[in-house]
Amino acid sequence: MWKHALLYGALLALGTLALQGLDYQRLARSHAGEVYDLLLAAGFLALGLWLGARLLGRRAAPGPEFDGNPRARAALGISPREMTVLAEIAAGHSNKEIAARLHVSPNTVKTHVARLFGKLGARRRTEALRRARELGLVP
Incomplete structure (x- = not known):
């Protein structure tokens, strides 16, 4: 019984994904410039976060190893x-x-x-x- 429900759920998800893909294509065609700007901004945001974490990330000062007395x-x-x-x-x-x-x-x-x-x-x-x-x- 649960296999059938899982199969139907997967089919519904695939159908929804296909419809969303078609809607996305229409949106991307009508607003191509805005989509390009959004992707470019997201790329620069990701690059900035990565660089900030690498360059400004705190590193623990090397201290004595814990020996457990x-x-x-x-x-x-x-x-x-x-x-x-x-x-x-x-x-x-x-x-x-x-x-x-x-x-x-x-x-x-x-x-x-x-x-x-x-x-x-x-x-x-x-x-x-x-x-x-x-x-x-x-x-």
Whole structure:
């Protein structure tokens, strides 16, 4: 049933497109100068926007690379996998999303999160993120 509806919709769209094309041709013939001016102005607008973005675009000043404070990581005993989970939490992902992204089970993510909470002295994600940012573990 939906295939027929899709086919009819496509046919109607093609018919409408053909009629609009005919109307456009009539309009272009009767107002050729205005259409030419419009296309020329659009071209210059696009060129100006592109040049402006290229020449005046802001570039971030090269700064020191974010290293994740290896001393604090070592002092707290945070493993590389726990750091990955912490970065995913900082990105705003849920446990299920983190599990899918890291190809592990949600229970494994819960274990990593619980260990992170213990190591950071937090009871909630927001507390853990605040503490991790204070320590320079996440940007």
